[in-house]
Amino acid sequence: MDIKWFEDMEARIPHGEVRTRFAPSPTGYMHVGNLRTALYTYLIAKKGKGKFVLRIEDTDQGRLVEGAVDVIYKTMKDCGLSHDEGPDVGGPVGPYIQTERRELYGKYAELLLEKGGAYRCFCQKAEAEEDGEEFKRIENPCARLTKEESDAKAEAGEPFVLRQRIPREGTTTFHDEIFGDITVTNDTLDDNVLIKSDGLPTYNFANVIDDHLMGITHVVRGSEYLASAPKYNLLYEAFGWEIPKYVHCSPVMRDHHNKMSKRHGDPSYEDLLAQGYLTDAVLNYVALLGWSPGGEQEIYSLEELCEAFDISGISKSPAIFDIEKLTYFNAEYIKALSPEGFTKLAEPYIRQSVKKPEIDISLFAPLLQPRTDKLTDIPAKIDFFDELPEYDVELYTNKKSKTDAAISLDMLNKALPAMEAISLWTEEIIHDTLIEFAEKLEVKNATLMWPIRIAVAGKSVTPGGAVEICRILGKDETIHRMKIGIEKLN
Secondary structure (H helix, E strand, C coil), X not given: CCHHHHHHHHHHCCCCCCEEEECCCCCCCCEHHHHHHHHHHHHHHHHCCCEEXXXXXXXXXXXXXXXXXXXXXXXXXXXXXXXXEECCCECCCCCCXXXXXXXXXXXXXXXXXXXXXXXXXXXXXXXXXXXXXXXXXXXXXXXXXXXXXXXXXXXXXXXXXXXXXXXXXXXXXXXXXXXXXXXXXXXXXCCCEEECCCCCECHHHHHHHHHHHCCCCEEEEEHHHHHHHHHHHXXXXXXXXXXXXXXXXXXXECCCCCECCHHHCCCEHHHHHHCCCCHHXXXXXXXXXXXXXXXXXXXXXXXXXXXXXXXXXXXXXXXXXXXXXXXXXXXXXXXXCCHHHHHHHHHHHHHHHCCCCCCCHHHHHHHHHHHCCCHHHHHHHCCCCCCCCCCCHHHHCECCCCECHHHHHHHHHHHHHHHHCCCCCCHHHHHHHHHHHHHHHCCCHHHHHHHHHHHHHCCCCCCCCHHXXXXXXXXXXXXXXXXXXXXXXX
16 A cells, blocks of 8 residues: 555645535536535635635436536526636646546545455445445444455455444544534444445545545535434544534425425526526525524625624524515515616516517616516516507596596596697606696596506506606607507597
8 A cells, every 4th residue: 555645645635724615416406405505615615714615526427417517617606606626727636526536535445444444345235225325234244354354355356345334332422513512322323335336435435535635624514414424523533534524504495394305396596597586686595594694684795694604603493495585585686786787687588578679678677676576577567568458448447546437538638639749758758748737637646647557558557657658668659559548438
């Protein structure tokens, strides 16, 4: 065994700084729990003025999805979670893709075997059981093989897996930053597979080797891995390595009984974007799923999160994903955009309904921005601009505005010449003309405005009132639609 090689590997490890890693498997999409892990991992690194590492864990070859690595890169970039080291940017402790580190795991497996922390298991088990790791140590004769017997079987070409040698007696205690000290009896731990028969490591082995060699100081993962933590500790101890800080986060739940699941229709990050949510709103909301900053503030930019985040604020309790709460956050983020920023984001949605090139879409910002919860709400709100929908004259009757069909017909007939007389078609002139005309007729503003709005929109609920809609439609289309209203009411 080349001890110098191991010494060189140790010499590469960065020290003296906070180092965290996000280590997703490229299995297709970024679910909300994964995004939260990435965010918390990033925030711990940035709060500690340290390094954020991206590592791709692709040892489970059966679950790989083509293009999934690109989804990971795109999501991280969209969210502003820029990594300091990773497959695409390099770094001092690469490679950062597990399948490219295969030789490393083999050498550390040999070292662990030499140190007595593992043994070869020649029992013919199904591959599925290798991952399931249900194996009673007391019934496993391979655990009792001498080194010479084990070596002889391996040299004879007998297939084997490498299993962790767990002490049969005593207890193992590990510390988690959220859950505190947890002690388990060793006889409840199984000798889990570390190297499969195909030579590739299991997650349980590869993540410990990689975290050590990359100098990871804080390991952030889901609380479902709490049960495996004592086995990780025993691996670190068998190698004689320092144990990192564990941060196990409770799951994100659909309700009090069920975890979020793509299979059950729960949205991924990509789904939420497609549903009209903004990245910044999603990130802000996800940060608060299981973490409390204290105080009243709810809206946080990524920079503010980097300052405010503290591990002590992470809850032991599962977090419930509330789509209505996310929608509230989204509406707040939309309102906070500049009119230009809103128009840029909203343009594709506006153009789904408003295809006439002569209509200036920048005019929609003041109408839509205060009234939009999700970008996908926009097309239905403005679907009357390109084409007047069919509508019932009953819409002209409105108790609050004190209108009915007869009053509405009278208002439209009287207002039409005033509208036709406007030469400069601006919102201010349209507004002043109609207000002055209502005064002249001695009617409430709403008594005049309601019939005009129904005539030009064909809907009782619209973003903005008669004046704004007339301005966007233009003079010719407004006059045309008012005449159609008069015809309907006659």
